[in-house]
Amino acid sequence: MSPAHEFHYRMPSQVHGYRPGSHHGSNIGGGQAFATHARLFDHPDPRRLDLRASLRNPGREWLVRLHRQRSAVTVHALVDVSASMNFGSPRTKLDIAGDFVDSLGRSAFRVGDPVGLLAFDTALRDELTMPARRHRGAGAAMRALLHEGRRLAAQRGGSGAAGLRRAAERLGAREGIVFVVSDFHWPLNTLRGSFELMAPALVVPLVVWDPVELEAPSRNALMMVRDAESHERRALWMRPALRMQWRDAIRHRRAQIDDLCRAHGVRPLYLSGTFDPETLSRYFLEMAG
Template sequence: MSDADEVREFHYRLPHRAAGPRPGSHPGSSLGAGQEFVSHMSLYDRPDPRRLDLRASLRSTTGDWLVRVNRQRVGVTVQVLVDVSASMGFGARRRKLDVAADFVESLAHSAFRIGDALGMLAFDQRERAELCVPATLSRGLGSVMADSLRQCTSAPGGIEGLEDALQQLVGREALVFLVSDFHWPLERLGGALDLLSHAFVVPVIVWDPAETEPPPHDAIAPLRDAESGVRRTLFMRPKLRTQWRDAVAARRAELDAFLSARDLRPFFIHGAFDAEAMSDYFFEATA
């Protein structure tokens, strides 16, 4: 995203109450100075005369002075976990990693606007500690994160660093965006999601149009596996294009089924990030 482009924010919210001591924009589970009325309590049990409810006190059969007890809104910790393995460096016009950087920049802008702390972790065949950003609330955080991803390079390899990166999130309540093309075995994904059992996880699947749609014309197509570097040459013909599209549809159905079995719904990015579509994703999740 160039400096001339406007960073688009999106609106997100958790589908459940969050716990936390820091005031924010999300419905909280703790009692405090909020606007959501819960019940009345005796002034002696909750000595806060600012919340005194005279009408309720006069109606009280026990003769107690009653105060209003509300739930407070809280801020949550948001973590974005980015796959920077070699396959994320693929893209016909722009790398998938650059598209992921656009998303991270929009996320940082959105989190700052509602007062949530944002952190970033990254992985390929190892945890990329140089890309790690501790969760903090900062106006300029998005550009720093996005620029580090745009300048990132990865050697061919796997995603062995995923579980190492996740160790920092184990047992913590957070909103976690897992950004990847998910071109890896689902067994490894299952183990990763088990480590995030306390978090609300949004799988963000980044695919490039050049990998989901085959070339339109019959021709010899040289192909290279982004992870292993293995090269192949195929003669593109109608039957092969049909098999290509069927394989993409089957992989998407496989991901949808695997994630829905864990009560997760993926968000797909094809070529460019759409902030409005992400807002719609959260509105549907919390409807």
């Protein structure tokens, strides 16, 4: 994959990690961001001697410049592998999630961040988990796990996302970046509790919807629909009133997600049919601005 398929991300605030990386850190180290002056006696490194500040110092002591070290953060992708994520045409929502985690793995490796994967549906799926690591092939490994998750979702069925809370508990209240990738076709109370568990982290919800979900069929006709989670089938007569109800339901659901995210200080990013790395780069750029 070419660099154009990577995206750029940064923590908007200082991080407290000791491992060198690319994010603004709060610890004193070998960075370039000036932090403060200190006595040469306390920090005996004459290479950092500041003659101008030393001459102005009333105590007539030699002063050196101290800088803040850039630090690494741990990045996790929490991906919904429930049956509804197996829906989509020509590509499923799990395929789109696979594009994202592949790009995430490459982007994290470029800046020196460890990246890991946790998959969930009604439970936390340990067989689809990858611990955070620094590895050039992390993105491809996560994509392969989601491909396996697609096969298992087709066999397993079931609805709900109770496993999201278990995934949040697994991460613990730690600093980092957490991408929550799902279509969010489940009770949003699950998301509310998970946000609270992940409060120290920067949480980025990626809402993956298929274009077919967003727009009702234009023709007035009898159609058979099947619930992706329960596999229940029913007949619908598509008519203007139902088409309007369909659109209103989509708008209402989006407003619910937006309101819940806003209440927890995060902003969701909506993906429809494809993953565009440039869009995610702009998301982080706007956050920093």
